[in-house]
Amino acid sequence: MEQRYLLGNEAIAHGCLESPVDFVTGYPGTPSSEVIDVLRSQKERSYYIEWSVNEKVALENALAAAWCGIRALCTMKHVGLNVAADPLMTSAYTGVTGGLVIMSADDPFAHSSQNEQDSRCYAHFAKLPCLDPSTIQEAHDMVRDAFPLSEELGLPVIFRPTTRICHSKGDVRLGNIISSARKAEFKKDPRQYVVIPAHTRILHKKLNEKQSAVKKRLVELGYNTCSVRGKKLIVASGIAASYVQEILPDTVSVMKIGAYPIDESWLKEAVRKHESVLVIEELAPEIEEQVRQVAGNMPVHGKKDGYVPYEGELSLPVVAGIMVKAGVLKKNPYPDAVPVPNLPVRPPILCAGCLHRAMFYAIKRVYKDAIYPSDIGCYTLGLQLGVVDTTICMGASITVASGIAKSGEPHDVICTIGDSTFLHTGIPGLMNAVYNGADMTVVILDNRITAMTGHQPNPNTGLTACGLESIPVSLEAICRACGVTFVETVDPYDITGTMEILKQAKSRKGVKVIIAKQLCVITARRAGIKRGRYMVDPDTCTACGTCIKFGCPAIERTAEEKAVINDLCSGCGVCARLCPAGAIVREVKR
Amino acid sequence: MKKAGFDILIVGIGGQGTILASNILGEACLIEKRHVQGAETHGMAQRGGSVESHIRIDGKYGPLIAQGTADLLISFDLLEALRYSHYLKQDGTIVTNSHLVLPTSVFMQNLEAPREDAIIGSLKKHRLCLLDAEQIARDAGNPLSVNVVMLGAASRLMPLKPESLLEAVRRSVPKKTIDVNVKAFEAGQAAGNTCT
Numbered sequence: 001m002e003q004r005y006l007l008g009n010e011a012i013a014h015g016c017l018e019s020p021v022d023f024v025t026g027y028p029g030t031p032s033s034e035v036i037d038v039l040r041s042q043k044e045r046s047y048y049i050e051w052s053v054n055e056k057v058a059l060e061n062a063l064a065a066a067w068c069g070i071r072a073l074c075t076m077k078h079v080g081l082n083v084a085a086d087p088l089m090t091s092a093y094t095g096v097t098g099g100l101v102i103m104s105a106d107d108p109f110a111h112s113s114q115n116e117q118d119s120r121c122y123a124h125f126a127k128l129p130c131l132d133p134s135t136i137q138e139a140h141d142m143v144r145d146a147f148p149l150s151e152e153l154g155l156p157v158i159f160r161p162t163t164r165i166c167h168s169k170g171d172v173r174l175g176n177i178i179s180s181a182r183k184a185e186f187k188k189d190p191r192q193y194v195v196i197p198a199h200t201r202i203l204h205k206k207l208n209e210k211q212s213a214v215k216k217r218l219v220e221l222g223y224n225t226c227s228v229r230g231k232k233l234i235v236a237s238g239i240a241a242s243y244v245q246e247i248l249p250d251t252v253s254v255m256k257i258g259a260y261p262i263d264e265s266w267l268k269e270a271v272r273k274h275e276s277v278l279v280i281e282e283l284a285p286e287i288e289e290q291v292r293q294v295a296g297n298m299p300v301h302g303k304k305d306g307y308v309p310y311e312g313e314l315s316l317p318v319v320a321g322i323m324v325k326a327g328v329l330k331k332n333p334y335p336d337a338v339p340v341p342n343l344p345v346r347p348p349i350l351c352a353g354c355l356h357r358a359m360f361y362a363i364k365r366v367y368k369d370a371i372y373p374s375d376i377g378c379y380t381l382g383l384q385l386g387v388v389d390t391t392i393c394m395g396a397s398i399t400v401a402s403g404i405a406k407s408g409e410p411h412d413v414i415c416t417i418g419d420s421t422f423l424h425t426g427i428p429g430l431m432n433a434v435y436n437g438a439d440m441t442v443v444i445l446d447n448r449i450t451a452m453t454g455h456q457p458n459p460n461t462g463l464t465a466c467g468l469e470s471i472p473v474s475l476e477a478i479c480r481a482c483g484v485t486f487v488e489t490v491d492p493y494d495i496t497g498t499m500e501i502l503k504q505a506k507s508r509k510g511v512k513v514i515i516a517k518q519l520c521v522i523t524a525r526r527a528g529i530k531r532g533r534y535m536v537d538p539d540t541c542t543a544c545g546t547c548i549k550f551g552c553p554a555i556e557r558t559a560e561e562k563a564v565i566n567d568l569c570s571g572c573g574v575c576a577r578l579c580p581a582g583a584i585v586r587e588v589k590r
Numbered sequence: 591m592k593k594a595g596f597d598i599l600i601v602g603i604g605g606q607g608t609i610l611a612s613n614i615l616g617e618a619c620l621i622e623k624r625h626v627q628g629a630e631t632h633g634m635a636q637r638g639g640s641v642e643s644h645i646r647i648d649g650k651y652g653p654l655i656a657q658g659t660a661d662l663l664i665s666f667d668l669l670e671a672l673r674y675s676h677y678l679k680q681d682g683t684i685v686t687n688s689h690l691v692l693p694t695s696v697f698m699q700n701l702e703a704p705r706e707d708a709i710i711g712s713l714k715k716h717r718l719c720l721l722d723a724e725q726i727a728r729d730a731g732n733p734l735s736v737n738v739v740m741l742g743a744a745s746r747l748m749p750l751k752p753e754s755l756l757e758a759v760r761r762s763v764p765k766k767t768i769d770v771n772v773k774a775f776e777a778g779q780a781a782g783n784t785c786t
Contacts, residue, residue, distance in 0.1 A: 003620060004620065005613065005617055005620050005626060030632060034632075112632075164629060164653060164654070167629060167630060167632045168628060168629040168653035169612065169616055169626075169628035169629070169630070170625075170626060170627045170649075171619065171620060171624075171626050239652060242652040243652045246650075246651035246652055315652075315654055316652060316656040317656050317657065334656045334657070334659060335658035337676040338676055339673065339676045340676065340712065343669065343672060343673050343704065344669075344692075344696050344699075344701045344702075344704065345640075346603065346638075346640040346673075346693040346695065347639050347640075347695070348604065348638055349637060349638045349639070349694055350637065384698070452637075454632075548697050549698070551698050552694075553638055553694045555697075556697065557697050
């Protein structure tokens, strides 16, 4: 047994190797991405692994592998489970023979997400078991054991860590990595795998009949426990259970919920040993609703009476405050600390030399008063540049653009979408816009990588998850095949040429596509591509502020209001082309 | 309430190497066979934004340090030291790089640029150790090892043996850069011993 200091996601990946897993799929999404990143970079692999095109594709591939009797893992972030919801709901009916673990990482406080949905609700909805770790060690152990659990129950298991598990670190006890000897075999059984009405009605009944056995088994396995120490009970789950443990008085009972569905009779018996209950969980009142059902007349505190917030994430001081309000703790041991006010913010920004900034600049110049739907990726940061008017979910830039264009709204519509997002769920929207005759422009920001989540390859990159060469898709050909006649590829660093193409697009009717092609600066740097840096000639600089407004972190303003270029410059040269005085020039090597 | 462990908050700007610094501290805890918990910023927030790494030595429960309770704040940027100073407990210590990178928001939104002397003035409410980590890193042979210089400078304030930390540096950095990082750590240590 080995002890290591690991990121939660690294520990989860290790748990899968100990199981061992045979088949891995997923689509990157914070905070889930590192699990596949760790698994795909293992030197020796006895499993198949892929980055899939989207979460629905990923889950269907993994489900098929589990139908062949091997162990499959499918990873995604919480909102990815919406995309995969179609196969998810019916996978509970068909069940699995090999273990299938669906990791859906939740993001309370939406650190890097468009919403705060709770994957436990999906498990409830689909009637699938769900494991909810409260520490990194538990996450490691749970995912390792989730595969045999899935096989035993014959059901996919949803594994739901949150950001504070995935992106926390801790000392973790690890087991040995084993290589798999399982052989895939698909045993034909149409009654199980062909969900025509006659079959699915029976499958639904069987799924319902299974539920009470599932609940009993989860209690037996020790995922849900109650330690009776007094008349007051705190029920907690996930990372909130860790916060409770840290400050819990000795005389208060604690119930920890690590798995769903919860067995009602067990819950009722444990709750009824107390006089009052406080339920502390992040996001949805999943446990609280059940506790209220079994508590009878006993007072229950939680979200529904305003003790615990529905939104955001919990923390030690917040949990302590809740415990004080519920009379479990005398006073909050954490001081009221106030941040220093009015400091200039430092939000994440597009990198120096990022193609998106150049493209956004050109778009704003040519399409001055347009509406700018956008999408999910690094380029959402274009919000700071005033060129992102909407984002809702993956692929929705194109559909929102066509909806606005078709609504009768008189302004031009030009939307932006990244290459990976376009391939994920953008294509049907493009086809729809052409088919239904929308007037709009689509800009595909093509940096050939899924950058924001940590530079995962996609079908446009020319590499698989394991680094094998693949045939890159042709974005041009896809767009033409959708019926787009105006498809132009530009280099956004060539700002003048790019603006010329944008003007052409603006003057035409129908759906126009512009593909802005340039490597992500981070991948370019890693690939050893070096461009000379630029500098400002202070004598020529007129302090007009044009380059400052471009918003590149490599350009700073001096005390004399002039511009100066710092070490972050990656040599894209866009600012040199923008400077009306011609004051920005290539740095001369000394 | 009496705190069990020792809580360190490392802050900086995405790309300055806070994650490696946290890995080194975690490794040092493993060497001394102590529990450790941590939390850090990943994903979108890393793109040049303000980032934080929590490390809780002897931590057994949650990974997050509560505001007003950190024992030690290590900052790779002067402005970020001030931004996170409310995390520090009353008698805690700040070890910070004296270098300041102005956020792009200052130029884009025409905000008033914070003045270094004013920031230092505010930080002096706490015990403060200020050092030019860029210069120390450059002198030690690698301008990119600011993070390791800062750990070295703060090392005497941590409940970890210097030899554990040094071994953790060796284990955590890329093999080719071990020598230069060991030098950076030692140079930071020397600077930390003399800073007030």
